[in-house]
Amino acid sequence: MTTRYGLVLFTDSFGSDAGSREVFEWALDYAREAERHGWHELWTTEHHFNTRAQNSSALTMAAFLLGRTNLHVGTAVAVLPNHHPLALAEQAAVLQHLSGDRFTLGVGRGQPLVDLEILGTGPAGFRDIGESVALLDDALRHGRAKGGGQRYRFDEVAVMPAPARSGPPFALASSSAESARMAGERGLPVLLSPFVDVGTKRALLDEHAAAAADCGHQLDPRDNIDSAYFAVADDTPAARELLTTGIAQLNHQLARLVTPLVPRPAPTAEQARAEAAKLADCHVAGDVADCAAQLADRTATLGVGRVLLMPEGAGSRAATLNTIRRAREVFTRAA
Numbered sequence: 001m002t003t004r005y006g007l008v009l010f011t012d013s014f015g016s017d018a019g020s021r022e023v024f025e026w027a028l029d030y031a032r033e034a035e036r037h038g039w040h041e042l043w044t045t046e047h048h049f050n051t052r053a054q055n056s057s058a059l060t061m062a063a064f065l066l067g068r069t070n071l072h073v074g075t076a077v078a079v080l081p082n083h084h085p086l087a088l089a090e091q092a093a094v095l096q097h098l099s100g101d102r103f104t105l106g107v108g109r110g111q112p113l114v115d116l117e118i119l120g121t122g123p124a125g126f127r128d129i130g131e132s133v134a135l136l137d138d139a140l141r142h143g144r145a146k147g148g149g150q151r152y153r154f155d156e157v158a159v160m161p162a163p164a165r166s167g168p169p170f171a172l173a174s175s176s177a178e179s180a181r182m183a184g185e186r187g188l189p190v191l192l193s194p195f196v197d198v199g200t201k202r203a204l205l206d207e208h209a210a211a212a213a214d215c216g217h218q219l220d221p222r223d224n225i226d227s228a229y230f231a232v233a234d235d236t237p238a239a240r241e242l243l244t245t246g247i248a249q250l251n252h253q254l255a256r257l258v259t260p261l262v263p264r265p266a267p268t269a270e271q272a273r274a275e276a277a278k279l280a281d282c283h284v285a286g287d288v289a290d291c292a293a294q295l296a297d298r299t300a301t302l303g304v305g306r307v308l309l310m311p312e313g314a315g316s317r318a319a320t321l322n323t324i325r326r327a328r329e330v331f332t333r334a335a
Contacts, residue, residue: 133188
């Protein structure tokens, strides 16, 4: 079966003085180019209170893109502690029906930043998402849910509109064995982190499969989703340098733009670059042939049916557009 490739949209300003309207227009340009150049899906993100990644509503942007393109659209991710799980379930059901099953809900715990305290359930909700995952799963899988936990308490209600049952109810972002096991125990696919190397991802998938089997679930490994930063250039060293520099600049700036729940020292530019360089083997970066080989190897190793790719990690609008436009050659060779 053909692997499906999704473009992740960060709505990144790249640290420029571009206004929000312009940054969102860039993102729409990326979406239009993706549809022209062989991408199968678009995936939206959720970030708050910083000027780099400006989209604060993964679901709102997903709804807009479903109406503007013919591509499948997903969220990578809707930050679960910031949302009531039944509100997420109802919104996802609306999008699933209106799009004719072109929508996939991806959720995760997010990052330990101040938005969790302002919008959501704070540090406790970040540490323990099990109650929210269970409620969201019940709502989308069975169309009914009852809150009987520590955080949510309410009588059983029916979710409306009735959720579509065309596949797994949602994907759970997983970068640890704990979250992989949680997904497996619920019979849910995982969405793997871009900051984890392929060997570690394989181990997480094994944990996931074992937990699913222990709970009597039969899962299709191709429902699992990989993700990676992505750059295509004329040669592989240049592509790797684009991502190392771009991610280093992003992390250096974000440390001064966001407020963590637990204060920590901001890295120097040199420290940010050293940390970014350690991630080089997690990415898909190279010339067309090398990127195709990397994608073929990782999909064979992981057995996933979808790979989400992140060209904005290259640090500029021009580099992002170049990778989006050259991706068809990569996908064709990787098949």
